[in-house]
Amino acid sequence: MSKPTKKEQRKIEIMDTALRLFSKEGFFAVTIADIAKELNMSVGNLYNYFSSKEALAKELIFYISKILGTKIREINMMDIKTKEKIEKIVEVYFNTAIERPELIDYFLRVYLSHKEIFKEGCEGMICVSPFVTEIMIFFEEGVRNSELRDQDFFTAFGLFMGYLGGMVYLKGEGMLPNDLKFYTRSISENIYRALKSED
Amino acid sequence: MKTKALWLQGVSCNGNSHSFLNYEGLRELLSKVEFLYHPLLPSRLRIEDLADFTEDIDILVIEGAIKKEGFLRGKKEFFRLFQKLKKKAKYIVAVGNCASFGGVFKEYEADLTGVGYSKGEKIADFENLINVPGCPAHPEWIGSVLSLLCEGCEPELDELSRPAEIYSYTVHAGCLRNEYFEWKVDSATFGSKEGCLFYQQGCQAPYTGGNCNKILWNGVSSKTRAGMPCIGCTEPGFPSRDLFKTKTYMGIPARMPKGVPKRAYLTLTGVAKSFKIDRLNNPLMPKGPGCEKEES
Numbered sequence: 267m268s269k270p271t272k273k274e275q276r277k278i279e280i281m282d283t284a285l286r287l288f289s290k291e292g293f294f295a296v297t298i299a300d301i302a303k304e305l306n307m308s309v310g311n312l313y314n315y316f317s318s319k320e321a322l323a324k325e326l327i328f329y330i331s332k333i334l335g336t337k338i339r340e341i342n343m344m345d346i347k348t349k350e351k352i353e354k355i356v357e358v359y360f361n362t363a364i365e366r367p368e369l370i371d372y373f374l375r376v377y378l379s380h381k382e383i384f385k386e387g388c389e390g391m392i393c394v395s396p397f398v399t400e401i402m403i404f405f406e407e408g409v410r411n412s413e414l415r416d417q418d419f420f421t422a423f424g425l426f427m428g429y430l431g432g433m434v435y436l437k438g439e440g441m442l443p444n445d446l447k448f449y450t451r452s453i454s455e456n457i458y459r460a461l462k463s464e465d
Numbered sequence: 466m467k468t469k470a471l472w473l474q475g476v477s478c479n480g481n482s483h484s485f486l487n488y489e490g491l492r493e494l495l496s497k498v499e500f501l502y503h504p505l506l507p508s509r510l511r512i513e514d515l516a517d518f519t520e521d522i523d524i525l526v527i528e529g530a531i532k533k534e535g536f537l538r539g540k541k542e543f544f545r546l547f548q549k550l551k552k553k554a555k556y557i558v559a560v561g562n563c564a565s566f567g568g569v570f571k572e573y574e575a576d577l578t579g580v581g582y583s584k585g586e587k588i589a590d591f592e593n594l595i596n597v598p599g600c601p602a603h604p605e606w607i608g609s610v611l612s613l614l615c616e617g618c619e620p621e622l623d624e625l626s627r628p629a630e631i632y633s634y635t636v637h638a639g640c641l642r643n644e645y646f647e648w649k650v651d652s653a654t655f656g657s658k659e660g661c662l663f664y665q666q667g668c669q670a671p672y673t674g675g676n677c678n679k680i681l682w683n684g685v686s687s688k689t690r691a692g693m694p695c696i697g698c699t700e701p702g703f704p705s706r707d708l709f710k711t712k713t714y715m716g717i718p719a720r721m722p723k724g725v726p727k728r729a730y731l732t733l734t735g736v737a738k739s740f741k742i743d744r745l746n747n748p749l750m751p752k753g754p755g756c757e758k759e760e761s
Contacts, residue, residue, distance in 0.1 A: 390735070390736075390739020391735040392736055395735045396732075398735060399728055399732050402715075402717060405715040406714045406715055406717040408715075410714045414715070416713075417715060418716060422715060
């Protein structure tokens with residue numbers, strides 16, 4: 267991948283700062299001016315990068331989807347069994363939730379909870395395409411290799427991602443007695459057992 | 466002087482001979498080429514005469530699969546006739562899927578092969594072989610290849626020895642359902658005039674070489690226009706099983722359109738599926754084309 271330009275680098279800084287502030291203060295409480303102030307830049311200059319808070323919101327979900335999609339793509343390219351891939355995907359998801367909680371937080375608490383912001387420009391899978399595409403490839407290859415059971419994509423997708431999202435949500439609510447990493451092995455096992463081929 | 470050709474049938478259903486008789490330019494072609502032997506056209510030789518035939522010829526047309534033993538033509542072993550005649554021919558033209566790759570008959574008898582290929586595997590190194598697969602091959606394909614050879618021209622061939630001008634397009638090119646393909650709107654029922662046949666009905670057009678949706682059959686129609694999925698009859702894997710069902714893995718087609726990487730396809734389909742195009746999702750003709758009669 268080519269090195270990001272100075273402008274692209276600045277854009278990433280804005281998105282990272284916005285995610286941090288949204289996670290800390292809440293999406294609706296943070297204004298474009300707050301983000302600009304945090305970055306020591308003028309509001310006018312920030313608008314050169316994002317025309318509105320809504321435009322920023324949509325780009326953020328694509329940005330997060332790309333970060334997760336890139337990590338899952340690396341797993342998809344590995345020459346390992348589907349069972350091991352499941353564990354690696356769970357690890358990636360939980361590590362992201364631990365190391366950069368603002369990413370998963372935004373996905374669960376802003377994107378999934380406020381669809382009205384995303385209804386134009388982020389229809390269906392458009393803004394989460396890099397992530398969902400890799401999950402599709404993971405499932406397709408698992409079934410092709412006879413390691414996973416053939417079934418409707420969304421029933422499998424919901425089981426896998428709903429489970430992980432739910433655990434991170436519980437952690438965020440302070441309801442889990444242990445660290446997320448504690449659950450990686452058993453959750454991976456559960457997901458594998460639920461999806462595996464019956465042969 | 467006319468081009469000298471000879472049409473020999475291996476294990477065949479006669480389909481390509483019949484297809485050839487539908488060639489619109491047949492009269493003109495026959496003014497340039499003489500079939501010393503053809504199973505259906507009037508010809509100088511009888512099948513029995515081929516055993517003693519020793520002349521050089523320009524074109525040997527083979528129709529049907531190659532069987533090495535126990536298959537007689539004119540009371541002689543077909544394979545011996547073939548071995549002898551192929552050495553005498555400047556060009557060998559394998560017409561139909563059976564002569565090209567083994568085709569339908571190979572499903573019954575695995576030892577059968579095409580002239581130079583067994584399914585997609587090359588089994589003989591002919592420099593003068595031109596495959597014209599199809600089930601049957603379109604009359605225009607057979608006629609145009611023979612015409613070209615009569616003119617002393619050689620068609621550019623693809624990696625399966627097929628004329629690139631005919632087979633490097635996919636059957637998908639020219640399909641009237643392409644709008645439905647683009648927006649991922651399925652045809653839920655067989656024979657319907659609306660919807661794409663790729664997602665449920667087993668259509669192989671996106672990865673099958675051939676221009677039949679451009680030149681049409683009898684200049685009138687094609688399988689996909691009539692509501693029938695393409696069954697991939699120009700490809701070495703023909704015939705596949707479950708022809709009218711799209712094989713999927715967790716809802717994702719097992720085969721991608723020719724040359725399209727899986728990630729590219731899934732990204733594009735994910736976007737297309739995110740929008741619902743009313744014009745394509747609602748029937749264009751809710752009451753049918755207008756001449757349906759209720760069954761009494």
